[in-house]
Amino acid sequence: MTEKILxxxxxVVRHSLLELIEHWAIAISGLLLLFTGIFELPVAKxxxxxxxxxxxxxxxxxxxxxxHYAAALVFTAVGIFHLAYHGFRxxxxxxxxxxxxxxxxxxxxxxxxxxQEPPMxxxxxxxxxxxxxxxxxxxxxxxxxxxxxxxxxxxxxxSLAIVLTATWIHNIFFVLFFLAFLAHMAAIALRxxxxxxxxxxxxxxxxxxxxxxxxxxxxxIKKRKTSNH
Amino acid sequence: xxxxxxxxxxxxxxxxxxxxxxxxxxxxxxxxxQAGSDTLSTLIDLSLCDGCVDRETPACxxxxxxxxxxxxxxxxxxxxxxxxxxxxxxxxxxxxxxxRLTPYNFIxxxxxxxxxxxxxxxxxIPRRCMHCDNPACxxxxxxxxxxxxxNGAVVINPKQCFGGAKCKDVCPWEIPQRQSGVGIYLxxxxxxxxxxxxxxxxxxxxxxxxxxxxxxxxxxxxxxxIIGPKKAIEAEAQTxxxxxxxxxxxxxxxxxxxxxxxxxxxxxxxxxxxxxKPGQPDxxxxxxxxxxxxxxxxxxxxxxxxxxxxxxxxxxxxxxxKKQVKTEEKDND
Ligand code: SF4
Ligand code: SF4
Numbered sequence: 001m002t003e004k005i006l007x008x009x010x011x012v013v014r015h016s017l018l019e020l021i022e023h024w025a026i027a028i029s030g031l032l033l034l035f036t037g038i039f040e041l042p043v044a045k046x047x048x049x050x051x052x053x054x055x056x057x058x059x060x061x062x063x064x065x066x067x068h069y070a071a072a073l074v075f076t077a078v079g080i081f082h083l084a085y086h087g088f089r090x091x092x093x094x095x096x097x098x099x100x101x102x103x104x105x106x107x108x109x110x111x112x113x114x115x116q117e118p119p120m121x122x123x124x125x126x127x128x129x130x131x132x133x134x135x136x137x138x139x140x141x142x143x144x145x146x147x148x149x150x151x152x153x154x155x156x157x158x159s160l161a162i163v164l165t166a167t168w169i170h171n172i173f174f175v176l177f178f179l180a181f182l183a184h185m186a187a188i189a190l191r192x193x194x195x196x197x198x199x200x201x202x203x204x205x206x207x208x209x210x211x212x213x214x215x216x217x218x219x220x221i222k223k224r225k226t227s228n229h
Numbered sequence: 230x231x232x233x234x235x236x237x238x239x240x241x242x243x244x245x246x247x248x249x250x251x252x253x254x255x256x257x258x259x260x261x262x263q264a265g266s267d268t269l270s271t272l273i274d275l276s277l278c279d280g281c282v283d284r285e286t287p288a289c290x291x292x293x294x295x296x297x298x299x300x301x302x303x304x305x306x307x308x309x310x311x312x313x314x315x316x317x318x319x320x321x322x323x324x325x326x327x328x329r330l331t332p333y334n335f336i337x338x339x340x341x342x343x344x345x346x347x348x349x350x351x352x353x354i355p356r357r358c359m360h361c362d363n364p365a366c367x368x369x370x371x372x373x374x375x376x377x378x379x380n381g382a383v384v385i386n387p388k389q390c391f392g393g394a395k396c397k398d399v400c401p402w403e404i405p406q407r408q409s410g411v412g413i414y415l416x417x418x419x420x421x422x423x424x425x426x427x428x429x430x431x432x433x434x435x436x437x438x439x440x441x442x443x444x445x446x447x448x449x450x451x452x453x454x455i456i457g458p459k460k461a462i463e464a465e466a467q468t469x470x471x472x473x474x475x476x477x478x479x480x481x482x483x484x485x486x487x488x489x490x491x492x493x494x495x496x497x498x499x500x501x502x503x504x505x506k507p508g509q510p511d512x513x514x515x516x517x518x519x520x521x522x523x524x525x526x527x528x529x530x531x532x533x534x535x536x537x538x539x540x541x542x543x544x545x546x547x548x549x550x551k552k553q554v555k556t557e558e559k560d561n562d
Contacts, residue, residue, distance in 0.1 A: 018544075041371050042393030046314045061369055061399055062519045069526040073533050080537030088545050146531060152368045152520065153527045157268075157377040167373040 002203075003122075003221050010207045012218070014122070014199040023200060025078040026138070032071035033141075034181070037174055039064040069149070076142050083135075093122055096132055100125035111190055119215040130183070137176050144170040268381040268487065269437070270462035271446065273355060275492040276473055277453035280338050280353030289355055290327050292448030293336045296433060300387070301332060301408055301426075308410035309419035318407045318425065329508035330356070332408035332428040336445055339509070341502035343494050352494055355445065355454070356510060358383060358404045358430040359479055359486035365520050366396035366405060375405075375427075381459065381487040382432035387412060391423030399519070401483050402510035405429040459487060466491050484518030 002016035015023075044050050044058035057063045103118055103125040110117040123131070147166035151158050188197055195209040211218055281287035304321040311317065320326070324333040336357040343350050360383045367375040367383050374389035375396050385396070385405065391414045397405045405427040414423025433443035441447070446454045455462070463480070466489040470477050478490040492499065496514045503511040 040369070042395045042398070046311065048313065059398075061395060062365075062523065065369070065520070065523050066526060069523055069530050072530045073526070076530060076533035077537040077540070080534045081541045082537075084538050084541035085545060088541065142534075146534070149527045149530050153524050153531075156363045156368050157379050157381075160373070160376050160378075163373045163376060167371075171371070 003224075005207060005218070005221060006204070007207065011204040012207050012210045012221070013203055014196075014205050014210075015203045017203065020200070020203055022078055022082050025074055026082075029071040029074040029078070030138075030177070030181070032067060033075060034174075034178060036064040036068040036071065040068065072145055072149070075138075076146070079138050079142055083139075094128050094131040096125070096128045100128055104129065111192060117213065120213060120217070121220070122214060122217040127187075130180070130187070134180050134184075137173050137180055140169055140173045141177060144173065267379070268459045269432070269456055270381065270459040270487040270489060271360075271432075271443070271454055271456045272462050272466050272469075273488065273490045274453050274455075274469060275352050275354060275490060275494075276469075276475070277451045278338075278353045278355060278449075279451060280340060280351075281450070286327055287338045287353075287355070288448040288450055289445035289454070290334070290336055290338065292444035293357075293430070294327075294334065296436070296444040297333075297335060301428065302411050304408065304410040305415065309415070311409075311424050312420045316424070317409045319409055320406070321408065321410070329506070330404060330406050330429070330510075331508060332406045332426075335428070335430040337509075339503060341494075341499050343498050343502060345494055345498065350494060352492065352499060354490070354492075354499065354512070356402075357445075357488075358432075359402065359483065359488040360430075360432055361483045361518075362485040362487065363518065363520070364483075365399040365518065368520070369399055370396060378434065380432075380434075380437060382434040382437065384431040384434050385427055385429060387426045387428070389413065390426045391417075392425030392427055393423060394427060396427055401513075401516045401519075403505075403507070404510065406508060462489060478512060478514065482514070482516050484521055 002013055002019075004013045006013065039049075039058045040061060044055070049055050050059045052058075103120075106115065106118055107120075107124055107126060109115050144166040147162065148170060151163055151166075187193055192213075195206055195213075199205040281289075284291075301321075304319065308317050308319060318332075320331045320333055323331070327334055327337060329337055336355055339354045339356055341352045341354060343352060360377075360381055364375075364377055364383050367373075367377045370376075371393070372389050372391065374391070375383065375385045377383045390412060392407050392409065392412055394405070394407050397403050397407070406429065407425045407427055409425035412423070412426035414425065417423065433441070436443060443454075443456060446456050455465070457465075466477050466480070469475070469491045473491070473493045475491055475493040476495050478492065478496045479486040479488045490496070496512055500512045500514065503509070505511040
């Protein structure tokens with residue numbers, strides 16, 4: 001287990017290197033996909049995006065497609081890896097649990113100064129919901145994207161019903177992906193969540209913060225440590 | 230959303246066309262048609278086309294215009310001004326133009342005066358959509374409003390097209406033409422998204438479904454155009470090219486198309502008589518299908534799920550192994 005309390009440094013290890021790599025691979029390729037996806041719409045010329053220094057290529061749909069494919073390669077491989085690897089290992093920390101809905105409401109309220117936050121696990125209840133939502137969006141983008149890619153290369157004349165379905169799933173989930181990304185950024189902007197931000201860069205968060213906010217998680221780590229010995 | 234009828238050419242009409250080809254050309258075509266070979270191709274024989282110089286308008290153009298004259302609905306009185314770039318393309322008051330491609334004119338005839346071996350020659354070249362084998366105009370349409378049908382016809386659905394003209398940008402001949410002020414974009418965000426509907430030749434897809442020939446093919450008094458199964462048309466093009474010691478255009482261009490021009494004069498020379506202008510494509514030999522460069526990368530994308538699974542398997546095995554070794558060590562302690 002990577003999770004470890006480093007008392008003398010007042011830190012807890014929250015994410016393994018592997019998890020950091022997964023997160024940032026999805027984040028960076030996802031952003032590239034988002035932008036090149038937008039450039040696959042005829043907007044770059046119309047909205048003068050081509051006049052922005054460094055974005056002269058944005059109106060060339062084929063150039064965007066190269067980048068879109070390159071990013072999709074990372075996005076798809078890492079997305080599937082994530083599902084398979086953590087799934088096989090039976091890691092359930094980010095899967096919503098019973099009572100998460102009620103707990104989310106409590107946390108939300110407390111963020112706006114109403115009432116006390118309940119003691120929490122490693123992930124907040126709403127974080128778990130957000131995770132499942134994002135995972136679903138990503139999966140739909142991957143599946144529809146693969147169908148579209150197959151059509152581009154091998155079967156331009158494949159069934160119109162399939163092409164239309166894949167296209168509209170891709171378009172609708174592209175919008176949802178963008179909204180989910182904005183929500184993700186909004187969550188980071190909330191002050192109580194700030195101490196968690198360093199975790200996704202360095203893998204570690206402050207121990208005093210974790211003790212205070214993620215009491216159940218710290219208790220878990222301690223329990224595991226004693227049972228291991 | 231009404232999905233367009235996919236024209237899967239019926240066997241009956243298919244054989245009719247095949248027979249039509251045979252009758253028109255006097256050639257014998259295979260009587261049995263192999264499964265999966267129902268993709269159609271057209272052949273345009275430039276040694277036969279005389280540009281219909283004795284008519285006011287070439288027969289292929291007149292026929293095409295007659296068939297498609299009601300295709301574009303009435304254009305709104307005040308076409309919304311697109312923002313921020315204010316390009317509006319309105320051909321509704323110039324519907325009579327026949328010397329280029331417009332949303333109201335899907336075929337035109339280019340006249341080429343060529344001097345070969347000290348001899349002056351006039352060649353007429355009917356131009357329209359080539360119905361490419363892997364058309365970027367269709368595969369890259371953000372709404373899949375443009376699609377290649379199984380019979381080979383590349384068809385834009387005017388009910389789903391937003392008129393962003395992306396198809397025109399990626400077509401090496403910039404075939405599709407825009408009419409602003411019509412189409413679905415008017416009902417969404419007319420000022421900000423879309424700009425009309427793109428129009429081009431659809432190989433008379435509806436007529437094919439009824440077992441009829443495309444208008445231009447049927448109307449040509451010189452039988453300069455024929456349509457039939459792709460394989461047979463390709464063979465016929467080869468034969469004619471050999472007989473006239475001529476040249477073929479459309480076999481390799483843009484990754485292969487379903488329109489083969491056969492000409493006694495090289496397309497190099499023909500192309501020299503053409504200056505690419507809006508609605509008047511040139512005929513550059515060997516013009517590349519630009520998406521071909523993206524195919525290898527696309528293929529690796531298709532293999533990405535397997536890559537992900539393999540990595541997960543390998544890493545899972547590795548970490549289990551590590552754990553095992555650790556417990557064994559502990560047990561030995
Ligand atoms: S000629 Fe242009 S418009 Fe016609 S199918 Fe080919 S790419 Fe599309
Ligand atoms: S293809 Fe036939 S109809 Fe068209 S201009 Fe040539 S001769 Fe006339």
